[in-house]
Amino acid sequence: MTRRRSPRDPADGTVRAVSERPRFGDALVLAAILLAIGLLWWSYARAVPHGDAIARITQNGVTIREIVLSRVQAPETWEIASGEYQYHIRIEPGRIRFESADCPDQVCVQSGWMDRPGHMAACVPGRLLIRIDGEGGDVDVITR
Amino acid sequence: MSSPADSRAATRRIALDGLLVAVALVLSIVERWIPLELLVPVPGIKLGLANVATLFALFRLPLMDTVLLVLVRSLLLGAITGPTSMLFSLTGGLLALLAMRLLRPLHGRVLSLYGISMAGAAAHNTGQVAVASLLLGNAGLLSVYLPMLLLVGIGTGILTGAAAIPVLRRLRAPQPPFPWEP
Known part of the structure; x- marks a missing residue:
């Protein structure tokens, strides 16, 4: 029962060859991922707008509502339908969140409260996004 | 495709492919029940267990x-979980496969399954967030959300790599002759 074997690919078909221990290339892969994380974080930190927190709610990439969070007087639960789904967006003085949604993955609800410029929560199935920008900040740096 | 041996090998191949699709699909569904975000507070993270099936296929088929x-698993998963999940799974799955296939020749001396699986997880995450950015019309998502996913992906990549090692060690490929090999 000899299988096609190649010395450069010892895992191919042999039982013996899959005794795995980490190799130096694994560290290179890890370093590349960490470098990507660092670069993305740096580009994020650089582009975070300053100033008063403004929540922008966008649907299919179009802004449908803007709220200056510091000027919110009374808490409000905003009900909105997007795509096939229903959302409750909770707006309180200084902060905002997806309170509930009937979308399948619940990622938007799990994202929790947002109160600082740069914060973001999205429901991709419903194409609904809340992001916090800063008043007067150069918002378009981090948007398309 | 005329001799009985050929058709028996072809049948075996179809059966094995079907079995792998079923295993990958079950793993994709089961991992949705694991509340991983309670342990690691990043919304929407998954273990990526179906990658074990992909790794097996990558080295054995x-x-x-x-x-x-990858295609059939994503389409069937989409039928269960909806079109958005299907797009995520399709783009992420194919990108992960591409990355791992490109690295496969380095397996052995240079890379272990841990490294290959980590690279696959990173490619999967990148594809997913890219699709989400396109659908939402907001590229900011890439710099906000992707770093968190990549960080978690290092851990889940190592885990799925570790899970694939005993699978690859114990399960042989179908025995020759193969109709798809020269």
């Missing part, structure tokens, strides 16, 4: 079978 495995 022809490339075409592996591509089909």
